[in-house]
Amino acid sequence: MIITHHGGQCFKVSFGNTTLVFDPISKKSKLPSVKFGADVAFVSLNHPDFNGAEEMSFGAKVPFVIDGPGEYEVGEVTVRGYGTETVYENVPRFNTIYQVTLEGINIVFLGALSNAVIDPQILGELDDIDILFLPIGGGDVLDVPEASKLGTKLEARCIIPMHYTDTALKAFFKEEGGDVVKAIDKLTIKKKDLAEMEGEVVVLEV
16 A cells, blocks of 8 residues: 655555545645546545545546545445534534545544544544544644544554644654654555554655
């Protein structure tokens, strides 16, 4: 599995001939939009910063778009979406947390989460997380102390911060009790690699 970061909360996950994208950025966003082919597009919140699924058609690839709670199965990809309330740009909105299983790896993408208090029933479903995409930037999403506590609570093997500034990233590592790790251009990982991790933070550069 190969994971790359494309700005904001947009991440591309590739395995074999299959490509997933989380929170693709729209041309209507103030963030630089992205364009590449994806088989499945996950949209956590209906806002141009996260809902650019129309940009994800390229060549023979036209994405199956998942933009809300429910259970889905697309080829080898098994998905559960959980609805949560959030606030983005001072507007109450609806956010979806995604749990995606592929190649035996359990990925949890928290989306534009602004409140670290998650329904205990949802928390119970998010068991044994391999990779956690965690917003840490404050403002419209979790602030650093909340994000750090939630990351610890979820006990993910690998944590990938998203939606942050350099200041927030430094503060997050301070909260975690370690030095800022150097960002890498991509994460190439297998299930056996994850088995040896315990709360390791991986920063992906855009």
